[in-house]
Amino acid sequence: MTCDVQPIGTIYSPFGEPAGTPIQPVFSDDTPGRVEVLAPYAEGLADLDGFDRIWLLYWCHQSPGAKLRVVPYRDTQEHGVFATRAPARPNPIGLSCVRLLRIEGNILHVSELDILDGSPLLDIKPYVPEFDSFPTVRSGWLAAKRTEREIADDRFHRI
Amino acid sequence: MTCDVQPIGTIYSPFGEPAGTPIQPVFSDDTPGRVEVLAPYAEGLADLDGFDRIWLLYWCHQSPGAKLRVVPYRDTQEHGVFATRAPARPNPIGLSCVRLLRIEGNILHVSELDILDGSPLLDIKPYVPEFDSFPTVRSGWLAAKRTEREIADDRFHRI
Numbered sequence: 001m002t003c004d005v006q007p008i009g010t011i012y013s014p015f016g017e018p019a020g021t022p023i024q025p026v027f028s029d030d031t032p033g034r035v036e037v038l039a040p041y042a043e044g045l046a047d048l049d050g051f052d053r054i055w056l057l058y059w060c061h062q063s064p065g066a067k068l069r070v071v072p073y074r075d076t077q078e079h080g081v082f083a084t085r086a087p088a089r090p091n092p093i094g095l096s097c098v099r100l101l102r103i104e105g106n107i108l109h110v111s112e113l114d115i116l117d118g119s120p121l122l123d124i125k126p127y128v129p130e131f132d133s134f135p136t137v138r139s140g141w142l143a144a145k146r147t148e149r150e151i152a153d154d155r156f157h158r159i
Numbered sequence: 160m161t162c163d164v165q166p167i168g169t170i171y172s173p174f175g176e177p178a179g180t181p182i183q184p185v186f187s188d189d190t191p192g193r194v195e196v197l198a199p200y201a202e203g204l205a206d207l208d209g210f211d212r213i214w215l216l217y218w219c220h221q222s223p224g225a226k227l228r229v230v231p232y233r234d235t236q237e238h239g240v241f242a243t244r245a246p247a248r249p250n251p252i253g254l255s256c257v258r259l260l261r262i263e264g265n266i267l268h269v270s271e272l273d274i275l276d277g278s279p280l281l282d283i284k285p286y287v288p289e290f291d292s293f294p295t296v297r298s299g300w301l302a303a304k305r306t307e308r309e310i311a312d313d314r315f316h317r318i
Contacts, residue, residue, distance in 0.1 A: 002163070003165070003166070003281070006162070006249070007162070008249050008250065024289075026289060037241075043239060044227040044228070044241045044242075044249070045239050046238060046242060047299060047300050048242040049299070050242070050297065050299025050300055051242070052293075052296035052297040053296050055254065057216075057250075080206055082200075082204050083209070084285070085287070090165070091164050091165065095254070097293065120162065122250045123241075123252050125244055126241075126242055126244070126301070127293060129294050129298060130298070131184070133292045136288065137286060138210060139209075139210055139211075139285065139286070142285070
């Protein structure tokens with residue numbers, strides 16, 4: 001079975017290459033960006049402007065391929081890729097909770113981005129604290145993390 | 160551009176049809192389920208067991224197709240599909256934050272499921288409160304929602 005996924009737009013950011021990109025939106029301060037939704041899908045944005053934050057699902061188009069074990073940005077030891085947020089995944093689908101500033105037609109102005117410029121957009125979902133916020137759950141190796149790194153290098157994009 | 164997405168496993172749940180399925184994991188109590196990761200990917204699960212919750216990304220295989228405006232489960236009025244979590248999306252990729260109970264080899268035992276039985280698994284990511292938890296942000300129409308519905312009907316699966 002193949003899942004037929006087609007981009008519904010493009011994400012534009014100041015980050016043209018992996019090195020120097022924030023590793024998560026939370027480390028991105030007010031970095032601005034925009035999401036251009038293809039015109040045929042713009043109607044689906046109705047009422048999204050009431051949400052402070054949105055999930056962007058996108059294709060990590062610069063991922064050179066999957067690795068099952070990786071040394072993630074916040075550690076110096078290997079972990080299984082599914083225990084990390086690294087882009088080197090079997091299906092390189094990125095998930096970022098960005099801040100929604102405003103919507104103009106089919107353009108979303110956003111900030112707190114950790115996404116590479118030109119990433120194909122796959123989906124947008126509203127962030128709903130009732131569904132998505134679990135402030136106190138355990139976070140495994142990340143709770144005992146060995147680096148405080150907030151900015152990426154190119155480790156997942158070397159061929 | 161097409162994104163080549165291949166299932167990496169299957170999600171099994173007690174929910175064989177949309178009607179009666181919880182609309183989000185938070186409404187699912189202790190509903191148990193399991194995630195079978197295909198053997199070649201099992202190595203990527205290393206160290207995931209330290210996380211209380213995980214994101215499952217999956218293909219909404221029973222979605223009959225995209226609608227750009229929907230009446231979501233928690234309202235009686237239409238909203239743009241990207242302002243809802245409804246499965247009737249252009250790319251029907253589901254996103255659920257489930258509870259991870261334990262891992263046995265390539266099998267994840269989970270609870271708090273809102274996922275239909277047999278859904279193809281696309282990705283697993285750890286839930287990290289530092290990255291994912293925003294308890295106080297605005298949630299648009301959902302903050303003024305007109306129903307307290309917690310269980311789905313078949314509205315998104317009628318042909």
